[in-house]
Amino acid sequence: MKRNSAILGAAFLMATSAIGPGFLTQTSLFTEQLLTSFGFVILISVLLDIGAQLNIWRIVTVSENRAQDIANKLMPGLGYFLAALIAFGGLIFNIGNIAGCGLGVNVLTGLDVKTGAIISCVIALGIFWYKEAGKLMDNFAKLLGLVMIGLTVYIAFVSHPPVGEALYRTIWPEKIDVMKIVTLVGGTVGGYISFAGAHRLIDAGIKGRQNMPQVTKSSVSGILVTATMRFVLFFAALGIVSEGIKLAAGNPASTVFQSAAGELGFKFFGVVLWSAAITSVVGASFTSVSFWKTLLPVVKNNEKIVITIFIILSTIIFIAVGNPVKLLILAGAVNGLILPFALAIILVAAANPSIVGQYKHPLVLQIIGWLVVAAMTYMGFITIQQSIGKL
Numbered sequence: 125m126k127r128n129s130a131i132l133g134a135a136f137l138m139a140t141s142a143i144g145p146g147f148l149t150q151t152s153l154f155t156e157q158l159l160t161s162f163g164f165v166i167l168i169s170v171l172l173d174i175g176a177q178l179n180i181w182r183i184v185t186v187s188e189n190r191a192q193d194i195a196n197k198l199m200p201g202l203g204y205f206l207a208a209l210i211a212f213g214g215l216i217f218n219i220g221n222i223a224g225c226g227l228g229v230n231v232l233t234g235l236d237v238k239t240g241a242i243i244s245c246v247i248a249l250g251i252f253w254y255k256e257a258g259k260l261m262d263n264f265a266k267l268l269g270l271v272m273i274g275l276t277v278y279i280a281f282v283s284h285p286p287v288g289e290a291l292y293r294t295i296w297p298e299k300i301d302v303m304k305i306v307t308l309v310g311g312t313v314g315g316y317i318s319f320a321g322a323h324r325l326i327d328a329g330i331k332g333r334q335n336m337p338q339v340t341k342s343s344v345s346g347i348l349v350t351a352t353m354r355f356v357l358f359f360a361a362l363g364i365v366s367e368g369i370k371l372a373a374g375n376p377a378s379t380v381f382q383s384a385a386g387e388l389g390f391k392f393f394g395v396v397l398w399s400a401a402i403t404s405v406v407g408a409s410f411t412s413v414s415f416w417k418t419l420l421p422v423v424k425n426n427e428k429i430v431i432t433i434f435i436i437l438s439t440i441i442f443i444a445v446g447n448p449v450k451l452l453i454l455a456g457a458v459n460g461l462i463l464p465f466a467l468a469i470i471l472v473a474a475a476n477p478s479i480v481g482q483y484k485h486p487l488v489l490q491i492i493g494w495l496v497v498a499a500m501t502y503m504g505f506i507t508i509q510q511s512i513g514k515l
Contacts, residue, residue, distance in 0.1 A: 138177070138321035138346035142312045143353055144404040145224020145397055146217070148377040150311055151354055154304050155361035156371045160286065162358060163294030165301060169308035170351045172496050174344060176313050176467055177321075179485075179493040181343040183470045184322040185331045186483045191319045191466065192415050194473050206466060207415040213315030213459040214412025218438040219445070221404040226442070227375050228398025232391060237374075238443050244398070245439040248405045249432060272396040276356050279384040283363025290362055306503045310460025312350055316411045317459070318466055321346055323414075333483050360384065409434045461504035464497040471497070 155162050180191075187194055192210075196203030222241050225248075229240025321342065325331065330338060361380045365371065371379040377397070382390035409431045416423040416430075423430050471493045474485040 135321060135342045135346035135349065138313075138317060138343075139349040139353075142317055142350045143400070144221060145227065145401045146220045146311050147350075147354070148357065148397065148400075149224075149375075150304075150307055151357045152361045152371055152377040152380050154301075154308075155358050156365045156376065158297075158299065158301060158304070159365065160290045160293035160362065161297035161299050162304070162362075163290050163355070164297035165304045165308060166351065166354050166358060167294050168305050169312065170347060170354075172305070172309045172499065173313045173347045173350075175489075175492040175496040176309075176318065176463060177343040177347055178340060179467060179474070179489055179496075180318050180470050181322040181325070181339050182336060182489070183474045183480065183485065184319065185325050185335060185339045186333055186481075187473065187479050188326065188331045189479070190323055190326065190415075190418060191470070193418055194479060195469050196419075197479050198469060198473050198476065202469065204419060206469060207419055209462050209465065210316050210319075210415045211412045213462045214408050215434070215438060215441075216458045217315060218405060218408045218412070218434065219442045221401050221408055222438050222442045224401030225398055225405065227378075228394050228396075228401055231375065231378055231394030231397065238446070241439055241442055244402055244405070245435060248402055248435055251402065252406050252409075252431060252435070253428070271392075272400075273353060273356070275381070275385065275389070275392065275396075276353070276360055279381060279389075280356050280360035280363065283360055283367075283380075283384050285359045285363035286366055287359065290359065302503045302506055306460040306500065306506075308354075309500065310458065310463060310504075312347070314459025314463045316408065316415070318463060320411055323411075333481075405435060405438070409438070460500060464500040464504060467493060467500075468497050 154165065158165065184191060184194065189197070192203035192207045194203070195206045222245065223237070225244030226237035226239075226241035229235055229243060230237045233240070235243075322339075325335075325339060325342065357377075357380075361371075361377075364380050364383045367383075369379065369383050371377075378390055378393050381393035385392070413423065413427060413431050413434055417427065418424075471490060473479045474490065
């Protein structure tokens with residue numbers, strides 16, 4: 125029972141890491157921009173997600189080592205570079221999470237987004253330092269997450285989206301946007317999210333060749349949960365924008381909820397957004413810093429202090445940069461560029477007997493993995509150039 129719980133927990137850890145403020149913002153904004161053709165972007169991103177996760181989770185668990193330690197075994201010092209990239213990507217994500225907190229407070233109270241971000245930073249530090257409060261917030265967020273999914277399904281139903289056209293364009297799109305594919309993949313399995321579930325399985329003792337079927341099932345399940353929520357929100361947003369309603373530039377996802385459920389839906393969205401964001405701030409900070417725990421004793425011995433600095437730094441950068449929507453989009457794009465580098469390390473390690481022992485990584489997964497690396501590298505550089513130009 126405990127074993128099954130850990131396997132399911134790893135899947136949902138990955139899924140809930142992906143479904144945050146950036147997820148809501150990206151999906152709503154991109155639906156407005158691409159309309160029914162956004163379904164194709166989701167489909168391609170899901171296929172890339174599965175290709176990446178199957179490779180990463182299997183190699184990490186069969187080697188019984190965390191990603192940074194695998195990298196160091198492959199080439200001394202490479203693990204430090206990977207950890208630095210993950211921490212950088214996690215910082216960008218966390219700036220986006222702080223932005224999500226600010227947006228949530230703005231929806232609920234009307235306070236300025238930056239003021240909401242500062243208040244949320246203080247609360248996040250309180251949640252982190254007082255573990256009882258953290259557990260309470262975690263359970264509260266889970267409950268709100270379930271309600272959010274239910275409400276989104278309801279909105280998708282009452283907004284009457286052109287389902288037939290959307291399904292057709294999911295296979296045969298009118299237009300394709302490379303940047304949006306990279307952003308979705310980066311926001312779903314980019315940066316620290318790529319390894320969150322696999323590291324969770326190692327902590328639970330689910331590792332080695334004998335556990336490959338369970339690892340495979342867990343990795344795919346996490347992606348499918350995320351994909352289901354993405355498509356439901358896509359249909360909900362599509363129904364709204366198809367009626368000619370323009371989404372708010374500063375908080376596009378809120379318009380979707382408000383248009384379908386009125387002022388109550390708008391306020392409820394604020395609670396859900398803030399709850400998802402505040403827990404993501406703590407989670408992203410903890411996971412990003414954890415990549416350094418096995419590399420630097422000073423981090424392991426002063427973990428709380430380092431995480432506190434990480435959260436405060438995220439808030440300061442957000443206040444200095446400002447635009448929350450652009451930051452949430454850029455977070456996915458940056459992590460989309462980190463993914464191919466991290467995945468390439470894992471794929472090279474898969475052929476090294478000193479790391480994986482007698483395990484033979486399936487050729488089809490190797491081919492899929494390298495195709496993901498090539499595609500994400502090419503699209504990632506294009507995306508970063510476009511993103512920097514728009515900031």
